[in-house]
Amino acid sequence: MNEWLSIEKVEELAAQYEALGPLMGLLPPFIEAFLPFLPLVVFVIANASAFGFWYGFLLSWVGTVAGSYAVFLLIRKYGGNRFFSFLTKPVKVQKLIKWVERNGFGPLFILICFPFTPSALVNLVAGLSNMNKKNYLFALMLGKLVMILMIAYIGYDLRALLTQPIRTLVMFFLIFLLWLVGKWFERRLTKRVEEDFKSFSSLDPSNKKE
DSSP states (O other): OTTTTSHHHHHHHHHHHHHHOHHHHHHHHHHHTTSTTSOHHHHHHHHHHHHOHHHHHHHHHHHHHHHHHHHHHHHHHHTTSGGGGGGTOSHHHHHHHHHHHHHOHHHHHHHHHSTTSOHHHHHHHHHHSOOOHHHHHHHHHHHHHHHHHHHHHHHSOTTHHHHOHHHHHHHHHHHHHHHHHHHHHHHHHHHHHHHHHHHHHHHOGGGSOO
């Protein structure tokens, strides 16, 4: 992973992107939605470096939104199939599905905004829930807009990270701050899910002993 994050590697990717055209800027963020172990941050920075800040941001945003929504639609259509039943077995997933169904747009939007949120889990939970398709697309578009804009702004001028130490310090501070806020929200969300699930279980007559 470290070699992916080197400036030389990202600049090499940027040069390839520019040579192959806009389609190359769209495909990696799209594919990352299906293969979440790929480095989305690197693709976004490479796009911003190759195509310029705004155009690179647009390509990254369209690619990742399209990919994430495609995953959501696939989960929505085939998630109930017995072959994919393993997706819904974990207790954490079940709790998140019920919580998303009760709380909807707001929490998902905030989660999607943070670059360290496991987007694969968000797409999975939203797809398995009964959340309206248009509402999820809207949350996805807005959340990814914020996230991609932040990443593109931080990394569009890679060489400046070496020649402008103050900017570099600010960048790392922002990344660390985003990580802290994301972790805080994740812990708060987990706690809220647990509380809501216990409350819901206590009110559900089927869970009471006769």
